[in-house]
Amino acid sequence: MLDDFLIRAALAGVGVSLAAAPLGCFIVWRRMAYFGDATAHAAMLGVALSLTLSTPIFAGVLLISLLMAVTVSTLSGRGYAMDTLLGVMAHSALAVGLVAVSFLSGVRINLMAYLFGDILAVGRTDLAIIWGGALLVLVLVGYRWSALLLSTLSPDLALASGISPRREQLVLTIALAIVVAVSIKVVGVLLIASMLIIPAASARRFSRTPEAMALMAAVIGACASVSGLTLSYHFDSPTGPTIVCVVALLFVVLNAAHAVTRRMRAAHEHPTPCLDRQD
Template sequence: MFDDFLIRAMLASVGVALAAAPLGCFVVWRRMAYFGDATAHAAVLGVALSLTLSTPIFAGVLVVSLLMAMTVSGLSGRGFAMDTLLGVMAHSSLAIGLVAVSFLSGIRIDLMSYLFGDILAVGPTDVWLIWGGAALVLSLIAYRWSGLLLSTLNPDLALASGFNPKREQFILTLSLAIVVAVAIKVVGVLLIAAMLIVPAATARPLSRTPEIMAVMAALIAVCASLIGLRSSYVFDTPTGATIVCVCTCLFMVTNIAAKLFVQGRERIASLKENSGESRAEKKSVRSLPKRF
């Protein structure tokens, strides 16, 4: 089965979708979109360090992404505005990583594959790493679901319920670093944030509970990955970018359909209300005494 590159690409894209989409719900709820983007940009620096030290790319990206996320979490609230801090850390880490890669001698590296992904070059080992990381992330989310959700909605309520918001923040940060490490080969550094945010934002109008939103986001991400992979193969387009484009199209269709549904329901309700008032008026007219 792993001899076919399309099968490997399909398995890799599904694994990344299953890991990124539920985690993206927490990113959307906490309004941490730029936080995920900054963590993803730091992955380029992890690639450079891995190549320099001759260590696995996955390990280097995971360590640097985790350090980046923990640094931002530690510096927030200490005289730094969060958006300014994230902007400085994101772009500086990306620039430092690109400069560090340019100094590597005797090592051939395709930066485009790390910036935009190269899913068709995924090997059997990469597939196992992606699914192992996805299983770990999903296990962490399922095991700490109540704590993560309460810490997201109300940290004081989470603390009163016996959950430590800082610990839950660390678990979320660790999960985000794992997703960045496993997704860099599929969608690349510049598109990881889109796989975190867009499926969750697409599932939001279709969901009434957080659990349903997480499940719907995962299903939408899987469908977008498969459709994007097939479209990339047919139209000969970049696979990672095509997957994100499909996610964007689903987002637009879902939100437009949700708005039309709400408008239609409000119109039906107003028509029923008007018809009810007209019936009441007719009934009151009929009850008036007739004069001859």
């Protein structure tokens, strides 16, 4: 079954969706969209490092993403404005990575594959890395779920309960670095943040519990990955951007459906009174 490149690509997309869903929920709840974007952009520097040292791409991307996430988390509490800091570090890391790659001699590199993903080129080893990373993230986030949720809702209450918000922030940082490292082959450096944020944002309005939101985000992400892969195959469009287009379309459709349903429910509960006409 794994000899079919489309099967491998579909499994890779589902694996990334499962890993990104719960983490994306915390990013949405904590309003950390820029944080995820900065970590993803730093992955390009990790690609350059891996190619220079002839090491696996996953190792270099994981190392640099983790360093970026830890650096941002450390500096954010020392008088730096978070949005400014993330903007500077995200674009600087991406630019340095692109320049570093251009100086590599004797190395053939498809830059577009790292920027926008190359899911159709996923091999058995890549598939093992993606699913291994996804399972690691799910176990890590599942093990710390209650503590992560409490520190997200109320850091003061978490401290009173003996939970360190900074420690939980570090758990999210490690999980984010792993997701970025396993996702680069699927959607690329520039589109990783979209697979983290958009499925979670789509599921937010239809979920009554945090667990339901994470589960629904995983389903939305997986459906978008498979649908985007199918459309890309039939229309010969770039696969990574097509997947993101599908998940963005699902976001629009689901929000529109929610708005219509809410208006219909409001009209049913509070009908407009009829005025009797008198001749």
